[in-house]
Amino acid sequence: xxxxxxxxxxxxxxxxxxxxxxxxxxxxxxxxxxxxxxxxxxxxxxxxxxxxxxxxxxxxxxxxxxxxxxxxxxxxxxxxxxxxxxxxxxxxxxxxxxxxxxxxxxxxxxxxxxxxxxxxxxxxxxxxxxxxxxxxxxxxxxxxxxxxxxxxxxxxxxxxxxxxxxxxxxxxxxxxxxxxxxxxxxxxxxxxxxxxxxxxxxxxxxxxxxxxxxxxxxxxxxxxxxxxxxxxxxxxxxxxxxxxxxxxxxxxxxxxxxxxxxxxxxxxxxxxxxxxxxxxxxxxxxxxxxxxxxxxxxxxxxxxxxxxxxxxxxxxxxxxxxxxxxxxxxxxxxxxxxxxxxxxxxxxxxxxxxxxxxxxxxxxxxxxxxxxxxxxxxxxxxxxxxxxxxxxxxxxxxxxxxxxxxxxxxxxxxxxxxxxxxxxxxxxxxxxxxxxxxxxx
Numbered sequence: 001x002x003x004x005x006x007x008x009x010x011x012x013x014x015x016x017x018x019x020x021x022x023x024x025x026x027x028x029x030x031x032x033x034x035x036x037x038x039x040x041x042x043x044x045x046x047x048x049x050x051x052x053x054x055x056x057x058x059x060x061x062x063x064x065x066x067x068x069x070x071x072x073x074x075x076x077x078x079x080x081x082x083x084x085x086x087x088x089x090x091x092x093x094x095x096x097x098x099x100x101x102x103x104x105x106x107x108x109x110x111x112x113x114x115x116x117x118x119x120x121x122x123x124x125x126x127x128x129x130x131x132x133x134x135x136x137x138x139x140x141x142x143x144x145x146x147x148x149x150x151x152x153x154x155x156x157x158x159x160x161x162x163x164x165x166x167x168x169x170x171x172x173x174x175x176x177x178x179x180x181x182x183x184x185x186x187x188x189x190x191x192x193x194x195x196x197x198x199x200x201x202x203x204x205x206x207x208x209x210x211x212x213x214x215x216x217x218x219x220x221x222x223x224x225x226x227x228x229x230x231x232x233x234x235x236x237x238x239x240x241x242x243x244x245x246x247x248x249x250x251x252x253x254x255x256x257x258x259x260x261x262x263x264x265x266x267x268x269x270x271x272x273x274x275x276x277x278x279x280x281x282x283x284x285x286x287x288x289x290x291x292x293x294x295x296x297x298x299x300x301x302x303x304x305x306x307x308x309x310x311x312x313x314x315x316x317x318x319x320x321x322x323x324x325x326x327x328x329x330x331x332x333x334x335x336x337x338x339x340x341x342x343x344x345x346x347x348x349x350x351x352x353x354x355x356x357x358x359x360x361x362x363x364x365x366x367x368x369x370x371x372x373x374x375x376x377x378x379x380x381x382x383x384x385x386x387x388x389x390x391x392x393x394x395x396x397x398x399x400x401x402x403x404x405x406x407x408x409x410x411x412x413x414x415x416x417x418x419x420x421x422x423x424x425x426x427x428x429x430x431x432x433x434x435x436x437x438x439x440x441x
Contacts, residue, residue: 002032002328005078005139007071007085007131009047010038012294014084014147017316019051019065024315026060028325036067037074044069046295049302057308071134078139080327082320083131084147087123087434090284095430096120097281103423105413106274109282112150112213113268113385114413115420118392118404119427121150123434125157125396132162143327143365145169145320151212152354152385155339157393159354167366168212168339168354169319176206176217176260179245183236184229197317204229208260209346209357209371211382211389212339214269216257218372233258246276255377269385271412323361330363340368347373353386384412399437401428 004022009015015036022034036051038044048067055063068074075081086092096116100107110116128148135142144166148154155168177200178193180186186203187193193200205226207219220229237249237258247263247270259266267273300306319335326333338359345368346355359368374382388410395404401424408420428438 002029002080002324003035003078004029004032004080004082004324005035005037005074005142007037007074007081007083008148009036009067010040010043011084012043012291012298015043015047016050016294016298017318018082018320019047019054020311020314021316021318021321022063023051023054023058023060024313025321025325026055026058026063028329029062029321030328031062031064033064033066035074035078036065037069037071038067039069041069043295046299046302050298050308053301053304053308054311058312071131072138075134075142076138078135078142080324081135081139081142081144082147083128083144085124085127085131086148087127090288092123092431092434093120093282094284096427099426099430100423101281103419103426104416105419105423106279107281107413108267108273108277108279109264111268111282112152112265114411115408115423115427117150117153117268118395118407118411118424119431121153121392122396122404122428122438123431124148124150124154125393126435126437128154128158129161129397132158132164132166135164136162140164143167143324145323147318147320151339152356153389153393153396155341155354156352156389157397159341159352160393161397165365166340167323168356169323170212170337170339170356171317171319172213172261172265173206173208173215173337174317175262175265176208176215177201177204179248179258179262180204180206180217180220180229180233182244183233183240185236206260206336207358207371208337209355209374210260210378211354211385212356213261213265214382214385215260215337215356216255216374216378217260218257218374247273250276255381256375257378269381269412271415273413323366326361327363327365331361333361335359335361335366338366338368340366343368345370348376348379349382350386354389384410396437399435399439401438404428 051065096119097110100115107114151168158166181200205221205223208215248259252258342355391407
């Protein structure tokens, strides 16, 4: 019997999405125990009840769901661990956005790059490392699939501080399909692109490489005929409204490849993003309202006040469960994007750096594919960010304030030493409760 542990399962988006995927793939999983873990007992109880109702409604008799707040018990004997954890996500992220803004820093999102990305790293790395230490103790051979952000930095820390098999997963490659679908006239707008995501993946074959949230489309083809669509994409892009992905269009013109992630994420890493980005940040209030609505829907299903059947067949679009299925079946399945140590997959990038590249999944695990070298200018952009990531991870692992300051001063969105020093002090103070490594320093 396969055991799959979901760490952070109380999260409405992550937990419910993974459960829907597990139920949808129940026939491929066979007999499997799914251990749900979270520190929030109430959220965990709701998720467990909802999972059992969904599995029963789907006739997924092979899936056995259990739940515990004991991390060690959840991980004991797991062959696969899926992780998505964060420290008080919305509240801490909002501070990561607001504090640098007060010091004149022009951040696009403040989540994975810029000073907000540094602050996020300092919280997420020790949190994930705590989970990793338990995995090493009770399930050292497990395949660990993590969605925890900042993706590249968390994966780098785990590659340096553990011996676990860790693969970072991010759905942002889907933005490349949505953008290409709109530009090429396959869908009318982003709403239709999201609704027909699976169909777009059948029509287009896109290869992208780089680092998480800063990947670049290397190849774009008609999935049926193999015809190169990049020339037509650029021709039609020129006729798109000026407000459609203006930053990515500038990058394509200057560096020779179009960012696969769209303006919002790519803009976190570019010094000139403020010229085209609104700098309004994330919709924290809207996300909180959406999460509350999701929790209410889940509670209704869990308590039997709403039917489970309307949710059957729904999937999250994330790739963790399909990867598990491909591993169990030794399927040699192609994956569009995984975050792993480079080790020769992408030329011009250090072997230890975390890259996002395509991969093949089989019983032995997830093997990244060697991709074509990126243009020199793009490789230079990546090198800049990899240097920032290394300093940020060193700061997070060792409570090294000097490394944290260096990460800021190397970051292209920082243009003032005075501001860097002041905002670092304020961020460390604001999040002191979550930064035990600095309290020890």
